[in-house]
Amino acid sequence: MNSCSSISAKLLRPLRWGLWLGIFLAVCVPLVALGAANPVSRGFQISTLDALSAGVFEGAMSFRELRQYGNFGLGTFAGLDGEMIGLDNRFYQVKHDGAVFPVSDQSQTPFAVVTQFKPTQKILLPGTFTYTELQTALDQKLPSLNYPYALKIHGQFPQLELRSVPGQVPPYPTLGAVVKQQTVFNFQQVSATLVGFRLPQNMQGINAAGYHFHGLTQDKKGGGHLLAGIFRNPIVQVQLIQDWHTSFPDTAAFAQSPAPIP
Numbered sequence: 001m002n003s004c005s006s007i008s009a010k011l012l013r014p015l016r017w018g019l020w021l022g023i024f025l026a027v028c029v030p031l032v033a034l035g036a037a038n039p040v041s042r043g044f045q046i047s048t049l050d051a052l053s054a055g056v057f058e059g060a061m062s063f064r065e066l067r068q069y070g071n072f073g074l075g076t077f078a079g080l081d082g083e084m085i086g087l088d089n090r091f092y093q094v095k096h097d098g099a100v101f102p103v104s105d106q107s108q109t110p111f112a113v114v115t116q117f118k119p120t121q122k123i124l125l126p127g128t129f130t131y132t133e134l135q136t137a138l139d140q141k142l143p144s145l146n147y148p149y150a151l152k153i154h155g156q157f158p159q160l161e162l163r164s165v166p167g168q169v170p171p172y173p174t175l176g177a178v179v180k181q182q183t184v185f186n187f188q189q190v191s192a193t194l195v196g197f198r199l200p201q202n203m204q205g206i207n208a209a210g211y212h213f214h215g216l217t218q219d220k221k222g223g224g225h226l227l228a229g230i231f232r233n234p235i236v237q238v239q240l241i242q243d244w245h246t247s248f249p250d251t252a253a254f255a256q257s258p259a260p261i262p
């Protein structure tokens with residue numbers, strides 16, 4: 001009995017090693033392949049905030065092309081015709097009157113920021129926060145303030161103050177002049193998703209340093225650029241971004257845009 005079992009153990013040993021090798025290959029090879037196919041996350045922007053601030057509202061890229069760089073983000077439309085939200089692989093336009101429309105591939109953007117959103121961290125913030133308090137709390141939780149981050153907050157908000165801006169015709173005014181004509185939408189107890197970025201100080205000018213969110217209500221009937229809000233126990237999905245690609249528009253409007261006033 002003993003000798004018989006020792007013979008079968010000897011016979012089984014190579015089989016067992018084969019089994020372990022099979023398990024190793026089945027588990028580890030796909031993980032390595034996944035790592036290779038999923039390198040550092042990238043942010044992409046068309047044009048610069050300085051150019052937009054100076055009134056360069058001419059379309060610089062179609063949404064068909066923008067989509068190749070990301071399915072998540074924010075921006076605006078040719079002529080500064082409202083606020084753009086990129087969420088779940090779709091782009092939305094919030095017009096000055098608050099109406100929300102799906103964006104066609106042919107539509108053009110003068111300025112947009114996108115990424116392929118793959119959150120790597122979840123920050124839970126127990127308590128109630130204003131937008132300013134939320135920014136302070138997030139700054140304390142993020143691993144470093146020297147990287148860009150893509151951020152998503154989905155939930156029920158006691159209050160959200162969002163805005164949109166009216167479309168312009170050439171000769172374009174400055175962004176600041178248009179923002180004075182903004183319409184503010186006040187939402188109470190609203191289910192919504194905020195799509196945004198926190199960018200480091202070293203990106204000021206190219207983009208806006210700090211937090212920038214655009215919101216879309218769950219029913220997709222309202223949205224805009226976030227001005228203020230009340231956040232209760234927010235859960236913030238975070239993606240650290242290591243690569244940033246800025247595409248400078250190949251347009252006369254951008255080429256001739258005035259330098260920003262320091």
Ligand SMILES: [Zn+2]
Nearest residue numbers: 212213214225
């Ligand atoms: Zn905005």
